[in-house]
Amino acid sequence: MTTRWGLWATILAPAPEILRFAAYHLEAGAHRLFLYLDAENPEAFAALKAHPKVRVTTCDAAHWRKVAGRRPSKHQVRQSRNATHAYRRADDVDWLIHMDVDEFLVSERPVADILSALPADQQIARIRPMEALSGDNTHFKAFIPNGPKRPGTVSEIYPTYGPYIKGGFLSHLAGKVFVRTGLEGIRVQIHNVFQDDEIIEGPEQQPGIDLAHLHAKSWVEWLAAYRYRLENGSYRAELAPNQPRDRGGLSMHELFAMIESEGGEPGLRALFDEVSADTPELRAALDAHGVLRKVDLNLDAIAQRHFPQAKL
Incomplete structure (x- = not known):
């Protein structure tokens, strides 16, 4: 069957x-x-x-x-x-x-x-999940399973912000x-x-x-969604920190609030560029750790096949 x-x-x-x-x-x-x-x-x-x-x-x-x-x-x-x-x-x-x-x-x-x-x-x-790098959305960072090696791997890929972002993902890992x-x-x-x-x-x-x-399809789209996510969505205050607070853990809400208060929008851009921008440097770092994926979802062509009368 x-x-x-x-x-x-x-x-x-x-x-x-x-x-x-x-x-x-x-x-x-x-x-x-x-x-x-x-x-x-x-x-x-x-x-x-x-x-x-x-x-x-x-x-x-x-x-x-x-x-x-x-x-x-x-x-x-x-x-x-x-x-x-x-x-x-x-x-x-x-x-x-x-x-x-x-x-x-x-x-x-x-x-x-x-x-x-x-x-x-x-x-x-x-x-x-695997999370897209912003750009043409064909490069992705793969999920790194939880375990003793994950924090070190994430810190090597994202040296500034990796210790504060669970698994190196801006979005969910679940x-x-x-x-x-x-x-x-x-x-x-x-x-x-x-x-x-x-x-x-x-x-x-x-x-x-x-x-x-x-x-995070692009910096512009991410920034447009940022405030809503901070107040009501995936960065809201009620969500748990990336690690226990007695080990320096911060929630995404706290991390973004701290960065924004100290560095404003340029501070947010610096985090975004290190963690999500589709750059040769980030692709090389991901590839070195075996967590770079390349996938062309081909969304426009597929949509045209199934909904040929729609305006896409």
């Missing part, structure tokens, strides 16, 4: 970006996409609605009354509620994964083949999680899945698949 997989996502983005994300994963073999538009987007909705493998929902007041009683104020909660809602609707796929619009599954062989080979009692498969469908009592969060309020444990990394994360 063929293994079928799908994904769900809650998205607030321009229509071309949404369609590139959807088309890429249809091309990768997804049988079903559950896409929740966090605001009205008639152009994206029309194109997605017409595709037989896409289930698209505009998250209006009626949707939130049905799913949560009222619209949750935090986007992380909206993501979780929609993901759990999609899981309960997923009756024609064997595996589902929650993703964001700037994340793309990259696999050495068909995703369905990798998932079908997993043991029958394995309920999740964690896909670790990755995203495939979960088998048909399980009872499932609640989905952004980076984990719970059953009857107990986290479902599984292997820490699924070989053969990476999560290509375009977290």
Whole structure:
């Protein structure tokens, strides 16, 4: 029997970006996409609605009354509620994964083949990220597994800011999680899945698949998103530090606040250039440690194949 997989996502983005994300994963073999538009987007909705493998929902007041009683104020909660809602609707796929619009599954062989080979009692498969270097978004820094060697490796690659940035990533290291469908009592969060309020444990990394994360496509785009991320997103104050505070750990929120207070925007640019700019120096440092990856996602061409009538 063929293994079928799908994904769900809650998205607030321009229509071309949404369609590139959807088309890429249809091309990768997804049988079903559950896409929740966090605001009205008639152009994206029309194109997605017409595709037989896409289930698209505009998250209006009626949707939130049905799913949560009222619209949750935090986007992380909206993501979780929609993901759990999609899981309960997923009756024609064997595996589902929650993703964001700037994340793309990259696999050495068909995703369905990798998932079908997993043991029958394995309920999740964690896909670790690789983070794009800003530029043409074809070079990525790979995930460095946790262990005693990681801090030293990160410090060698990023000598100024590496000790303060977990794994050398501006974005998350946790990755995203495939979960088998048909399980009872499932609640989905952004980076984990719970059953009857107990986290479902599984292997820490699924070989053969990476999560290509375009977290910082360019300095201009990163800076435009920076303030929101600092207050409400992946750099918000409530998130944990990179290491215990008694060992000098800082949260990303604290690190950015310190850099900005001491050096302003040029200070932020210096961090960005060391950690994320697609330069020959950074590529060489990553390559020397075996963590440089090159992948052409080919998003525009793939989107044109699946949504030929759309304006991309």
